[in-house]
Structure formats: C-alpha cells, structure tokens
Amino acid sequence: MDLFDNLKQKVAGANKTIVFPEGQEPRIFRAAIRLKNDGLVVPILLGKVDEIKQNAENEGVDLGDIELIDPDTYPEDKFTEMVEAFVERRKGKNTKEQAETMLRDVNYFGTMLVYMDKADGLVSGAIHSTGDTVRPALQIIKTKPGVSRTSGAFVMVKGDERYLFADCAININPGAQELAEIAVESANTAKIFDIDPQVAMLSFSTMGSAKSDEVTKVQEAVKLAKELAPNEKIDGELQFDAAFVPVVAKQKAPESEVAGHANVFVFPELQSGNIGYKIAQRLGGFEAIGPVLQGLNKPVSDLSRGSVEEDVYKVAIITAAQALM
Numbered sequence: 408m409d410l411f412d413n414l415k416q417k418v419a420g421a422n423k424t425i426v427f428p429e430g431q432e433p434r435i436f437r438a439a440i441r442l443k444n445d446g447l448v449v450p451i452l453l454g455k456v457d458e459i460k461q462n463a464e465n466e467g468v469d470l471g472d473i474e475l476i477d478p479d480t481y482p483e484d485k486f487t488e489m490v491e492a493f494v495e496r497r498k499g500k501n502t503k504e505q506a507e508t509m510l511r512d513v514n515y516f517g518t519m520l521v522y523m524d525k526a527d528g529l530v531s532g533a534i535h536s537t538g539d540t541v542r543p544a545l546q547i548i549k550t551k552p553g554v555s556r557t558s559g560a561f562v563m564v565k566g567d568e569r570y571l572f573a574d575c576a577i578n579i580n581p582g583a584q585e586l587a588e589i590a591v592e593s594a595n596t597a598k599i600f601d602i603d604p605q606v607a608m609l610s611f612s613t614m615g616s617a618k619s620d621e622v623t624k625v626q627e628a629v630k631l632a633k634e635l636a637p638n639e640k641i642d643g644e645l646q647f648d649a650a651f652v653p654v655v656a657k658q659k660a661p662e663s664e665v666a667g668h669a670n671v672f673v674f675p676e677l678q679s680g681n682i683g684y685k686i687a688q689r690l691g692g693f694e695a696i697g698p699v700l701q702g703l704n705k706p707v708s709d710l711s712r713g714s715v716e717e718d719v720y721k722v723a724i725i726t727a728a729q730a731l732m
Contacts, residue, residue: 572683
C-alpha cells in the first residue's frame with residue numbers, strides 16, 4: 408500500500424486538530440479544506456478572518472465550517488489565560504507585556520494552542536522562515552525528556568522502498584550524545600511510516616577500520632544509543648555499503664545484526680546528511696519527504712516556502728500521525 412494511504416488509514420477518524428498559522432495563504436486553506444473533507448484532520452486557520460475569507464472567495468473555494476481565529480480579536484479571557492501560561496512556561500525570560508506582543512504573532516499563538524492542548528500539532532513555513540516556525544516550538548513546546556535537540560529526518564521513498572535519513576536539516580555537527588538521541592528518535596519516526604527500524608550509524612569507517620576523532624564520536628554515539636534504547640536495533644560505526652549491501656556486510660561487519668539490511672541511516676553530521684539525501688533524491692530517483700521534525704514534546708512541522716498544496720496536505724497528515732504516537 409502507498410505510504411500515504413497507510414498514514415491516511417492511521418489518522419482517519421482520530422480527529423487530530425492541526426493549526427495552520429498561515430491561514431490566508433491559498434496553498435494552506437486549499438489543503439485544509441481537503442484534509443477536513445477527507446476526514447483526516449480538524450484544521451484551524453489563523454490570520455485576519457476577513458482576509459482569509461476574501462482570499463478563499465477569490466480562489467473560488469468554500470471554507471465551510473473550518474475554524475478561523477485572529478489572534479488580534481481572540482476573546483480577552485482566553486488570551487489572558489494564554490499570556491499567563493506563556494509567561495510561566497518561559498520562567499521569567501519574558502514579561503507579561505512582552506508575551507502580549509509575542510502572542511499576537513501567528514506562529515507563537517499557534518504554538519501556544521498546541522502547548523495548551525487546544526490543538527494536536529502545527530504546520531507552518533509556507534510564507535515563514537524555518538526559524539519563525541521552529542523558534543516558538545523550541546521555546547514553548549520544547550524537546551522530550553532525554554532529548555537535548557530537535558532534528559530533521561527525511562523519508563526516502565521509491566516504489567516499495569522506504570528508508571529514513573537523519574539528521575539532514577538541523578544540527579551542523581552533533582556530539583556523541585546528540586547523535587545517539589537522533590538515532591533513537593529516528594527509530595521512533597520510522598515506525599510512523601511502518602518501517603521496522605534497523606538503524607545504521609554511518610561513518611567512513613566500519614567497526615574500527617579507520618582511526619580518527621570523527622570515528623570515535625560515532626563509536627561513542629552507538630554505545631550511548633544502545634543504552635538509551637536497548638530494545639532497538641542500532642549498530643555502527645558502518646560505512647554505507649556495509650550498512651546496505653549484504654555481501655559487503657558479511658565481509659566488513661559479519662557480527663552486526665544491522666549491517667547489510669539497515670533502513671534507517673544516521674549521518675555523523677549535517678553536511679554528509681544533507682548531501683546524502685539529495686544524491687538519493689536526484690541521482691537515485693527517490694522522493695524525499697520532509698524534513699520531519701523529531702524530538703519535540705508535540706509535533707510541529709516546517710514547510711518549504713516553495714511548497715505546493717499537495718506538500719501541505721501530506722505534511723499535515725504526517726503531523727497528525729506524529730500526534731498519535
């Protein structure tokens with residue numbers, strides 16, 4: 408079954424509420440209408456209500472009964488509650504007056520809806536930068552216990568083949584502890600896409616074949632990852648061919664339970680991860696779905712500003728699926 412058919416089955420009828428801070432954007436409200444009509448998510452659109460309605464009318468689409476919220480006209484009692492919750496969450500880093508200003512911003516407002524359990528996830532980034540989307544999430548929702556940083560994974564799909572690559576989007580040069588956390592979170596993310604995770608922690612060395620600080624970092628990360636998630640199949644350090652090709656695995660890593668059939672690949676730093684997924688995409692013909700942000704307490708997804716309606720639709724489905732975990 409198609410990857411998104413599987414995800415649709417998971418989220419259909421679960422009534423997960425996804426907030427879209429860019430409600431006036433046609434790509435966003437068109438995707439939201441489809442998601443609601445398909446029974447996949449309950450959308451909330453943020454922005455100037457008159458502008459959203461006018462843009463929808465200009466596009467010739469019917470918003471139906473989708474909830475529209477303008478942070479500037481949010482009921483005073485509810486806004487006060489949100490401000491108080493924000494100030495408490497920020498632990499003195501922002502005053503009440505600062506909070507009142509910040510929460511008029513749609514991304515901060517939408518993130519607070521998620522934090523306060525008024526929504527299950529957030530999708531933004533069609534007209535905002537990654538920083539505008541991710542910063543509120545890191546300040547308010549924050550990372551899960553035991554996870555120091557969020558990371559970005561791509562699901563690589565071609566026909567029946569599915570793999571997960573991480574971190575290809577966020578952390579420039581993670582340390583051993585951070586790399587171990589990325590491996591564990593990547594295993595969790597893989598399960599959302601019905602990938603039974605077999606995690607290879609990649610290097611230019613296989614099981615000590617080379618010596619360098621870079622290799623030592625990955626070796627330490629493997630040990631830490633196994634301690635963090637003893638029931639997951641995580642191994643390394645492995646060169647890509649040893650991780651992926653059974654014949655090579657038998658020669659280079661015969662004792663490994665992951666080598667030769669890995670399906671989750673954790674890159675040692677962002678440079679190789681970003682290059683790796685783009686090679687698979689452009690030369691290998693794989694569709695790269697993501698980045699899927701992982702490690703947060705609740706799901707927040709960052710769209711590309713070049714995204715189209717179909718991208719918004721799919722990312723929202725992934726976000727709803729993350730909310731089920």
